[in-house]
Amino acid sequence: MANRFKAEVAGLNLRLHPHSPARYRELWKAAFSRKKIIKMRGDRSGLITVLSKISDDALYINGVLSTFLEIDWDGTWLDTNTLAEADDTEVAKISVPDNLRPNAMNFYFRFDVKNHEIIFEHYGSGHRLTINSALNFFSNLFRDSKIKKQFGDVKITIIQSKGSIEKIFSIARITNIEVYIERPNSDLWDGDFEELAEEHLEDKNARSMTVIYKSEPGRGIERDEDLNALVRTSIRNGRTIAKGYGVNGHETITTDEFPKIMQGKFDPEFASDSTAFQHLADQFRRKQ
Numbered sequence: 001m002a003n004r005f006k007a008e009v010a011g012l013n014l015r016l017h018p019h020s021p022a023r024y025r026e027l028w029k030a031a032f033s034r035k036k037i038i039k040m041r042g043d044r045s046g047l048i049t050v051l052s053k054i055s056d057d058a059l060y061i062n063g064v065l066s067t068f069l070e071i072d073w074d075g076t077w078l079d080t081n082t083l084a085e086a087d088d089t090e091v092a093k094i095s096v097p098d099n100l101r102p103n104a105m106n107f108y109f110r111f112d113v114k115n116h117e118i119i120f121e122h123y124g125s126g127h128r129l130t131i132n133s134a135l136n137f138f139s140n141l142f143r144d145s146k147i148k149k150q151f152g153d154v155k156i157t158i159i160q161s162k163g164s165i166e167k168i169f170s171i172a173r174i175t176n177i178e179v180y181i182e183r184p185n186s187d188l189w190d191g192d193f194e195e196l197a198e199e200h201l202e203d204k205n206a207r208s209m210t211v212i213y214k215s216e217p218g219r220g221i222e223r224d225e226d227l228n229a230l231v232r233t234s235i236r237n238g239r240t241i242a243k244g245y246g247v248n249g250h251e252t253i254t255t256d257e258f259p260k261i262m263q264g265k266f267d268p269e270f271a272s273d274s275t276a277f278q279h280l281a282d283q284f285r286r287k288q
Contacts, residue, residue, distance in 0.1 A: 003268075004266055004267055006263065007266060007276040007280055008121070008123035008124070008261055008262065009277065009280040009284050010120060010134070011120070011284055012118040012120070012134060012138060012159060013116065014118055014138070015116060015182060015237075016151060016152070016154060024116060025056070026151075027147070029054055030146070031141055031144070034144055040137050041136060043071075044070070044133075046065055047068075048065055050062075050063050050064035059112070060110050061110065062111075065106070065107045065129070067129065068101035068105070071096070077091050077094075107121040110278075117159065117284075119284050120134050121273075125273055131158055131259050135158060139156050142154035142156070157236075158239075158259050160256055160260055164235055164240075164255035164258035165228070165231050167258055168253055170246075172246045174215065175220065176221075176241075177242050178211075178241045178242075179212075180209075180210045180234060180240070181208060181210075181237050213227070221244075241253070262284045264280055
């Protein structure tokens with residue numbers, strides 16, 4: 001039996017205001033056309049190297065994010081033969097075309113037009129794209145001045161695990177809860193809660209709101225359905241921070257410490273990296 005390979009996906013929530021499937025499609029077309037290299041973390045940068053053809057009725061937009069090293073040509077070079085700093089003569093022999101980048105790694109991603117989620121390959125082919133690196137790349141990609149002029153602010157947040165809600169309420173005595181929520185799209189909330197929240201933020205020309213609960217001295221905050229609804233919304237559209245006291249003393253828990261990750265193992269005889277990614281992306285979408 002062939003060794004099975006591991007694959008993982010994670011997700012980011014992307015929001016435009018106003019929003020529509022057509023506008024999201026135009027956003028991705030514009031971003032890809034910029035061919036912009038984005039500094040991600042340390043000496044690593046990224047670039048979208050593949051984007052599927054986007055039809056007017058496309059539900060998904062598939063692409064590849066390629067990451068690579070940026071060499072500091074003015075930095076110090078080491079001669080491993082002499083174990084000393086290379087001199088100018090040796091360094092002058094180095095010649096790499098400007099259009100080439102070393103140590104490239106490719107990661108699949110898929111944008112769900114309806115749910116405005118970027119589902120990306122968190123681990124594949126022995127390489128990992130950290131959630132913060134992906135967040136940094138896509139956030140900076142859509143901060144491009146031309147993109148911002150055409151589409152306004154594009155907000156991106158980490159999609160957190162539903163299990164993070166129970167982590168929040170695992171604190172024995174919660175003294176403080178801070179719920180941060182970006183202005184939601186109208187397809188996120190149901191009933192009066194959605195309408196009131198959307199109207200409240202729109203009336204104030206506000207993009208987000210923070211709800212803070214502080215307990216009475218010596219008491220803990222009680223969990224109820226209203227608080228559940230707020231925290232549940234924040235794991236897709238912001239985050240929640242809870243502080244309080246447990247068996248080990250003071251505790252602080254943040255929902256974005258617990259990102260939503262789907263993982264699986266696949267037989268290379270029957271599944272490629274691409275099909276493994278698509279399978280997990282489908283699972284990620286269904287298990288909201």
